[in-house]
Amino acid sequence: MSNGRSRFNLDSRAARILAPAIFAIIVLAVWQLYTVVSDVPESSLPSPTEIAKAGWEQRQLLLDNTWVTVEEILIGFAAAIVLGVVLAMLIRSSRTIERALYPWLVVSQMVPIPAVAPIFVIWTGFDLRPKIMVIALVAFFPIAVNTIDGLRAADPQLLRLMRTLKASRWQRFRYAQLPASLPFLFSGLKVAAALSVIGAVFAEWVGASEGLGYLILVLNNATETATMFATIFLLAMIGIALFGLVLLLERLLLPWYHDARKEPADDGVAEPADDAVEIGARL
Numbered sequence: 001m002s003n004g005r006s007r008f009n010l011d012s013r014a015a016r017i018l019a020p021a022i023f024a025i026i027v028l029a030v031w032q033l034y035t036v037v038s039d040v041p042e043s044s045l046p047s048p049t050e051i052a053k054a055g056w057e058q059r060q061l062l063l064d065n066t067w068v069t070v071e072e073i074l075i076g077f078a079a080a081i082v083l084g085v086v087l088a089m090l091i092r093s094s095r096t097i098e099r100a101l102y103p104w105l106v107v108s109q110m111v112p113i114p115a116v117a118p119i120f121v122i123w124t125g126f127d128l129r130p131k132i133m134v135i136a137l138v139a140f141f142p143i144a145v146n147t148i149d150g151l152r153a154a155d156p157q158l159l160r161l162m163r164t165l166k167a168s169r170w171q172r173f174r175y176a177q178l179p180a181s182l183p184f185l186f187s188g189l190k191v192a193a194a195l196s197v198i199g200a201v202f203a204e205w206v207g208a209s210e211g212l213g214y215l216i217l218v219l220n221n222a223t224e225t226a227t228m229f230a231t232i233f234l235l236a237m238i239g240i241a242l243f244g245l246v247l248l249l250e251r252l253l254l255p256w257y258h259d260a261r262k263e264p265a266d267d268g269v270a271e272p273a274d275d276a277v278e279i280g281a282r283l
Contacts (some may be wrong), residue, residue, distance in 0.1 A: 009127025009210075017068065046226035055230030061215070062227075066234055068211040072128065076229040077196045083136055084143025084188065092151040092177075102148075109141050113202050120159050131203035131211075138199030139192035143185065150184025151177045183257050186250040193246050197239040 006130060009118050014195050028048045033045035034040070042050055055062060055243040087105065089133035091098045154177040204213030250257075 016119050016221040018129055043223050043225050046229055050226045051229045051233070052154035054224070054226035058227050058230070059157060062212075062231060062234060063228045065210055065212050065215045066226075066238070066254070067094065068237070069204070069213065070238060071212065072131045073135060073196045073242065075128070076132045076199060077139060077242065079132055080192055080196065084140040085147055087246070088141070088147035088151065088181075091148055102226065105144060108137070113138055113199065116216070117206040119234070129163075130207060131200065134203035134206075135196050135199035138202070139195045142191040142195070143188040144153065145189030145260045146184040146196065147153065147181055147201070150181025154180040182254055183250075186254065188247045189250075191244055193242040194239050196242065197235055205245070229249070 032047050032049060035045060035050075035147055046054070087101070091101050091105070116137070117130065117134050120133045124130045124133070154172075158176050159172060162176060167175075200211070201213035201216070204211040205217060208214040212235050215231050219225075219231065
């Protein structure tokens with residue numbers, strides 16, 4: 001049985017990789033065929049082979065600017081995680097604080113990022129700080145909202161039981177609210193990973209002299225479309241890599257969550273009653 005299950009998991013993983021790879025090959029083949037048949041100018045729509053050639057010829061330029069953008073994204077993403085989680089915990093700590101802060105949390109996303117990015121540059125200058133601020137502002141919202149929803153998702157019966165057992169607020173958070181919020185938190189992190197790349201491009205468009213976002217502006221003005229497409233491809237790869245890193249951490253830190261989604265309820269997955277008994281024993 002275990003051999004059959006492991007073989008099924010292996011086949012499932014292979015299918016998850018093979019299916020998008022085949023789709024990508026089909027899209028690239030159709031794209032290449034269209035550029036050849038329609039004779040579209042390279043300045044309008046370069047073929048995949050032209051993009052690959054331009055990317056290879058300008059590999060050093062792309063690599064130098066890639067490291068700049070990756071540094072901005074990683075620092076900004078880390079700042080967004082801290083800001084989002086702290087805000088979520090603060091908002092869920094009190095009904096009064098939630099009523100006061102949650103509407104402003106939503107309002108913070110109503111302001112167009114390209115409009116506030118120049119203000120950050122005026123405040124802090126043309127260094128790394130305004131870029132980190134823009135990325136954090138773009139990416140923290142899904143982290144905060146999903147974490148708030150996760151803290152709300154704790155089993156109310158379990159919370160009532162812990163209050164009956166005289167559990168402190170920290171114990172209720174540690175044993176009930178935190179485990180319930182982690183899947184929600186990682187859902188927010190996956191969304192924020194993609195938004196961090198977008199935020200980095202916005203930030204570099206406003207005030208930067210290097211980075212992939214800045215490079216797109218330069219290449220667009222020079223009508224070097226093939227190299228610009230290669231730059232966009234690199235940005236997409238950064239976003240995919242960051243998303244994959246979050247997904248890997250989720251699988252490593254929350255194995256019980258993935259097991260519960262894959263296995264039926266009677267295959268050893270803990271029921272709420274079992275959790276209550278275990279937590280009661282710890283308290």
